[in-house]
Amino acid sequence: MAYKGLSNPVEGTIHTVGRDASSGAVEEASNANNEPLSVMEAAVSAAGDSVADTPKLLPVLKEAGVVDAGGQGLYTILDGIRRYLGGETEVMQFKKPQMIVSSIPLAGRLPQAAAADEEIYGYCTEFMLKGEGLDSAKIRARLQKKGQSLIVVGDDATVRVHIHTEDPGSVLHYISSLGTIHQVSIRNMDEQHRDFLEMQKEKMPPAEIAVVAVVSGDGLGEVFKSLGAEAIVPGGQTMNPSTKDLLWAVESVASDKVIILPNNKNIVLTAEQVQSLTTKGIKVVPSKTIPQGVAALLALDYEVDLEANARMMEASSSRVKTIEVTHASRSTKVGGLKIKKKQAIGLLDDVLEAVGDSPAEVLHHVLAKLDLGRAEIVTIYLGADTQPAEAEEVKAAIQEQHPEVEVEVVEGGQPHYNYIVSVE
Structure with missing residues (x-):
């Protein structure tokens, strides 16, 4: 085929x-x-x-x-x-x-x-053609002179095409006369090549200390990568990684000195088990929330040794307040608060503080229990199901009451939690 x-x-x-x-x-x-x-x-x-x-x-x-x-x-x-x-x-x-x-x-x-057949110039053009009586051989013959790395596969109703061409417009113009075009992808390979070369120039040598972080959500993963984490292990509430998952991540980094950020209280013990399974030097900074993990990573200093970094990072993580807003999985009563299944609940450093029908409302109730006048920055990480407009309203309300506090909104993409909030 x-x-x-x-x-x-x-x-x-x-x-x-x-x-x-x-x-x-x-x-x-x-x-x-x-x-x-x-x-x-x-x-x-x-x-x-x-x-x-x-x-x-x-x-x-x-x-x-x-x-x-x-x-x-x-x-x-x-x-x-x-x-x-x-x-x-x-x-x-x-x-x-x-x-x-x-x-x-x-x-x-x-x-x-x-790679002997690698092409890097022009536009990598891909699409799917749908129609009636399509002839792959004729399409291939017609497009052969329009570029390189041509692939045409399909039947008389659906044909997929891949081609490297300097003129994707002419290719699509011809194809549109045969049927309807779907799933079009056009990538500038010249630009990609230049970006790659620049990236290679800027690439730093591997750090003496590497960080492995457990994170759930693409946005949060990017946050930790941007702050210097070399390996991200998917995991969090309801999806704890295994010791083997963490060990694989530790072995995948170049450094022989590694700090693990569990970012969840249920993963700390699992992370500590890795220390006896590898010849690498391992320190577990027992971060129990995402904000604690971020604060710890910000304190990382490549100029000091592994043990000193672990102490500094743990101290930094302990100074952060964490708010988590999620939904109750069942009806119950905690600390005098009656909770109905699927209601929004708000936790402050893992202690239930508020219950309500709206995640934003619950977040406001928990924030009210903190002295935000003494805070410097509030970072709001949006969950996968949270609308940015709703978060902007929360941000505006905080800034109206506390104009001296810097408020940031980040699309975390985490499941289960509508909001994860860091107060520093």
Whole structure:
């Protein structure tokens, strides 16, 4: 199918490796011993030989002394499946993938991989065409002169197209005459390439101390990354990560000194178990909320050692007040407050303080219990289901009562919590 979709299949690429791996698997499956593991072992063996031979098929690889990067990647995926089928699941995530060395002597001295068919100029244009009586072969022939890396696959009702072209407008103009266009994606590869080069120039050497943070929500993940966290482990309320998840994150960073921010009271003990499972130096700063984790990360100082950083970060996290607004999972009574299922509830440092029908209303009630006149900054992290307009109203109300306090609104994207608020 992959070969049919390409306008000009090039041998010595991932497509060759895929075909050879498939042939090896089919041959093994036709034998008496056709267990899944033996079939996958045959596929991996054939893929490895094929990757090593890619420079023989593609002159640019032979000249550079490298093997094809796409083929190497496919080999790594297949080998991962083989290891899983072979019962290596407990250790496979820590095993570095084998890099295939070219069978050509020059490449044997330079075993790094390179993408032979990579294009970086023009516009990467992708879309789906829907119509009646569509002819993939005719579309492919018509578009072949309009760009490179052309892929056309589909049937008489739906066709998907990928092309690198300097003039995406002319491509879309032609395609629109055949039917309706959907899922259009046009990316400027020149711009992407320039951005990549600039990023490489600005990239700092790996820090001596790395931070692993447990975070739930894309927005919160970006916050922690922007503050210097090198690894983000998805997790939080109702979705606690395992010790293995945290250990994998610790092993994935380059530094041999790591600080873990659990950001949830239920994850602190799990994080502490990692210390005995790795040879790396590990310190757990017992942050129990997202605001505590942010405050801790802001206190990180790369000029001091691991132990001193852990002390400073823990001290900084303890000075932050955390408000969390969520919904009750059941009807109950806590501390004299009657709660109905699905009502909004507000917690201040994990203590229930307010109940109401509106998350914004509950947030105001909890904020009223704090002396905001002594605060410097209030940061409001919006949950996945919270509308920004509602949060702006909350922000305006705080600033009206306390104009001296700086208020920030951040789209955290966290589930379950309409608001997570940091008061410093």
